Amino acid sequence: MTAFAFEPTPTPVSVSDRAAMLADPGFGRVFTDHMAVVRYSADAGWHDAKIVARAPLTVDPATAVLHYAQEIFEGLKAYALDDGGIALFRPDANAARFRASAERMAMAHLPEELFVESCRQLVLADRDWIPAIDGGALYLRPFMIASEVFLGVKPASEYLYCVLASSVGAYWKGGARAVSLWVSHDYTRAAPGGTGEAKCGGNYAASLVAQSEAVKRGHDQVVFLDAAERRWIEELGGMNIFFVMADGSLVTPPLTGTILPGITRASLIQLARDEGLVVREEMYSIDQWRADAESGALAESFACGTAAVVTPIGKVAGPDYAFTIGSGGTGQTTARLLQRLSDLQRGRAPDPHGWLQRIA
Known part of the structure; x- marks a missing residue:
């Protein structure tokens, strides 16, 4: 050492x-x-x-x-x-x-x-x-x-x-709140063979113009589509994304080289599976997201990362569409997973996977 x-x-x-x-x-x-x-x-x-x-x-x-x-x-x-x-x-x-x-x-x-x-x-x-x-x-x-x-x-x-x-302190004052997302159809975060899965500053710099566009349009964050087809949901400017279906299962985009392999993402996948929930890492399109939200097949969506931990997603909009997810607030599964992860991080819950490294 x-x-x-x-x-x-x-x-x-x-x-x-x-x-x-x-x-x-x-x-x-x-x-x-x-x-x-x-x-x-x-x-x-x-x-x-x-x-x-x-x-x-x-x-x-x-x-x-x-x-x-x-x-x-x-x-x-x-x-x-x-x-x-x-x-x-x-x-x-x-x-x-x-x-x-x-x-x-x-x-x-x-x-x-x-x-x-x-x-x-x-x-x-x-x-x-x-x-x-x-x-x-x-x-x-x-x-x-x-x-x-x-x-x-x-x-x-x-x-x-x-x-x-x-x-x-807490990323969101007053606790986690449901955010509104702008879907960027003009800018992409990463392309196959690029640096999408590396945590380098250039990836974040490339996301800032799209994030600024989202804010100007009255939204909190931007969500990016894939560079090849501009169809498949990838991630936010600095967070991974999950979809909670009405049947209780979770879907999150797969790590194919263009998405940062989030540690919060991996932790939530394991915690959900510990509960017996089905978690599928599979491609999910913007058209499917919209259709599932409107039909009720999708119950919740949330983003996750080290800074904000878990952030509920309430509304989504693009150039010619807008939709609300569930009630537009924090869903039950989102809130439960946030609580479980937070309790584990602060030593208030059992740590079966040995994730917490005590240093003092």
């Missing part, structure tokens, strides 16, 4: 200022005192692992990531448990996905145990930043960039890996 040197910040946020920040942190705006840093070079491999004061990065204008976008990231949470402990939820799955993303982007492979240890050490250093509020957690953002200084289209030979920690 790689040892992390600890270099505490000389200017920590005061206890009173931190308490004020944690009373209502929102999401992605409040950052802790420290960050994890590890460097890579072709000659030395991974080295210089540290927990240091969070500070701006200084990069040369010719740094490779700025020109050729070799960059990947992850997202996971650390939770305060009722017994006073702290746990990470499925960090090994995030580590494996980070490695897969690196492979797709021709980047150095970070050992999975080093990924997990970097998250563990940062949480232990900044454990006091976990908000003691409903839905509070420490959101971790591991990322890696090509740090070599050069201009030329080739994989970099130097990389910088960092982990940031952000104190967060």
Whole structure:
């Protein structure tokens, strides 16, 4: 196991200022005192692992990531448990996905145990930043960039890996609410053979124009169709999607290379199957979604991801159509799965699959 040197910040946020920040942190705006840093070079491999004061990065204008976008990231949470402990939820799955993303982007492979240890050490250093509020957690953002200084289209030979920690509250204030989706028929998120299943910044950048269009039209989020036929539902800009049929079964698009393999998605599939529900990973078209919603064959839809966990979908619209799913609110299956997953993440329910990794 790689040892992390600890270099505490000389200017920590005061206890009173931190308490004020944690009373209502929102999401992605409040950052802790420290960050994890590890460097890579072709000659030395991974080295210089540290927990240091969070500070701006200084990069040369010719740094490779700025020109050729070799960059990947992850997202996971650390939770305060009722017994006073702290746990990470499925960090090994995030580590494996980070490695897969690196492979797709021709980047150095970070050992999975080093990924997990970097998250563990940062949480232990900044454990006091976990908000003691409903839905509070420490959101971790591991990322890696090509740090070599050069201009030329080739994989970099130097990389910088960092982990940031952000104190967060519930993604939706007042609890999960049903969102409205705009179906993009003009823009696609990913294509076969592309980077859809890698968690790289370019995928998210490509989704922003469609997301902006959705907001301008009065919707919360955008949902993308496949690039080849513009027919099959794939995912939202940053979340996977599920369909709950009237017979109680669940359908979710299959992982064929254009969809990010969400860890929340995988967890919900397992929890649903633990309940005895049938879960089918199969293609589902926008025409079928509309027809099933209108006929009553579809009872609920929801999106899922690390940040918002489970988000009910109430309304869907496209250029010349609009429909409501069920009552337009949160369905029973959606609410139950959200509760089951949340209870497991916070140590309030049995953990038969060993997903919760206690670190303190």
